[in-house]
Amino acid sequence: MVDDHTSLLARTAETFRKDSHIDVQIEHEVIEILPDRQSVRVVDLKSKKERIESYDKLLLATGAKPVQPFPAVSSIENLMVIKSLASGIVLKDYIAREQVSSVVIVGAGYIGVELAEALTMRNIKVTMIQRGAHVMNIFDPSMAQRIADGLERHGVTLLTNTEVTGFEVQDNKVREVIANGQTIPADLFLLGLGVTPNSALAKNAGLHLGPAGSIEVDDRQRTSDDNIWAAGDCCQAIHLVSNKPVFIPLGTTANKQGRTAGINIGGGQARFNGVLGTAITKYKDVECALTGLNSKQLKILGMDFVSGEINANTLPTYYPGGSSLAVKLFAERTTHRILGGQIVGGPGSAKRIDTLAMALHAGFTLEDMLNVDLSYAPPFATVWDPLVIAARVALKQVHQKSR
């Protein structure tokens, strides 16, 4: 657990001013971009005064905002969306002040799962409600089931195929959530229903938008306006497996896009080729990670693919401290090119996804994976890496199906 939230702040407005001579104006809101005048309309949120600021180049780094499909209850104190450090602090303080002992989390994606971990570590009873059949539905069903097993094994009550239709409110507090005709009471209700890009300013300025309303950018992070750039959770990226624009807001991507935009705005030359959607999280001792495309996405793209799914161990079974893991790998049937992969397992399993991410960047086939020279010693690995075993199983499927 992190003791003090101040350690989570990478930089303050003061740091920007002192170290980089950047004039950061906090508590100011840009309400309109005027591309023809290379200007923005800004409101000082303290004095409520409005002014026009001109720019040579404008960078949009407006991020994303959590989905909140229940606007009627948005002002209620014990129904929260966690969108920022500030809202995390509000949550933490509320739990302590109100002695919260039970929480309902609506949505079982990354944020839902990470909230569940933080709450169960504080001995709070957690119920997760998921509309779909599986938690973490970016994973294939068989892999998602392993994550669900981990959540339930460590105390989370999981309600899948369950849709929230409303909330019972009394004395300006939610008392119960209504889902599939049932009501489930709790002290606190959290929404983890994903995010949507904060692109209203860009849209109103006439900039082109991409998937899910994200801001369209080229590989230099330039928008459809020559003087306006965008980076981070507000904008699209190219998926390196499908070569199509996607909206996959993640911290590492935001950093790389920001760096690329900064270099280009400063007169340099930098390109950001795109993403694989590599992501990782954990719930207690259950780790999960993926990269590239999953089977649902591959089907939507109409790709002909095979998969290999295996169970293996992080370490030789004779060596203490290892754990089991499952790997699922996807490859194009005709070319054998690897298209994506997923890992769910115990401690020391999920970070191995990086090896597969590199294989995707390299455009490797299943055959290429068979001979990669990965590190081996009993305290670290098995002599045949689980990813290599999965590649071999997927290759068998190629040969079986093509008979």
Place this chain on the structure above:
Amino acid sequence: MVDDHTSLLARTAETFRKDSHIDVQIEHEVIEILPDRQSVRVVDLKSKKERIESYDKLLLATGAKPVQPFPAVSSIENLMVIKSLASGIVLKDYIAREQVSSVVIVGAGYIGVELAEALTMRNIKVTMIQRGAHVMNIFDPSMAQRIADGLERHGVTLLTNTEVTGFEVQDNKVREVIANGQTIPADLFLLGLGVTPNSALAKNAGLHLGPAGSIEVDDRQRTSDDNIWAAGDCCQAIHLVSNKPVFIPLGTTANKQGRTAGINIGGGQARFNGVLGTAITKYKDVECALTGLNSKQLKILGMDFVSGEINANTLPTYYPGGSSLAVKLFAERTTHRILGGQIVGGPGSAKRIDTLAMALHAGFTLEDMLNVDLSYAPPFATVWDPLVIAARVALKQVHQKSR
């Protein structure tokens, strides 16, 4: 610690017989290959009887043997080389029986370091003697120094630049080792001076040999004789960075070569392209790993290269459980192609070498590394991966030196 050595046995002669119908003849020694007659001379070590066995195809998997430069003392009980599971059992039994409290290890490579870990875990006083200036001299000096610091921090007495010239023997036991004119007493003396290929049979049969006397093979694991194949620690491999044959005996390579040879002998088609020399080990909480070439090897090859060396952390500093690590990366000055890399750090650091091994397999440049989509979440990684930071530092060196 592993409790019982039987768990370390992958297969017994009986398993081979039952599961695979393979007639394994243990306690038999092949003393000569007769390539023209497609036969071998075999001695039954129990009955001492000799016979000729013919073959269609012959696979040499004779492994490597430890270097023992002190033949005069090779029959002495408390001077050991650790070469097999059997010799490990002898060591373990000797320590218990003789209540060993102090050990001198000659040689500070992988085997020396791993022996030191096993011994200090049993509260035995360990002195390591290394002829060269650095332990683990496959690492660059600055990285090797970090390993040395770890050994010394956790109780090993390290004597570098120290050459063993002999042993004081009394009552058929070594009492002291003589090194740099000094004598160092101990209960037990272990040699970890590397290995040399067991290639005498191949040599005597007229097969071509490669580096360090290893058996020359092509990418199908065939030797210079059409009917004789070789795999494992007895034979060479092609280094994928230098494209030159090398002798780097490692378990993963042996497995891949064995699989390749087996498929080809069985009439299939398999190729083993080569190795990067990826290796990993640890001493208590100090992990180290490398892949590709080090600066000494690059100099010998006459390559013009830059390097980037950085200190970073496995996790964001605010997140509990992280550790520090150092990364050193090498790249060709003109093409920026990555040539090798090394990691030394705390728990959770060394296995990340696999990401770099994949970059080498892919022939990636430093620029390619800047945008790789590696997994990020605070329990697993920093937002900028240490390998990416090292690539950026190496790129700066390219630009500085070329001004």
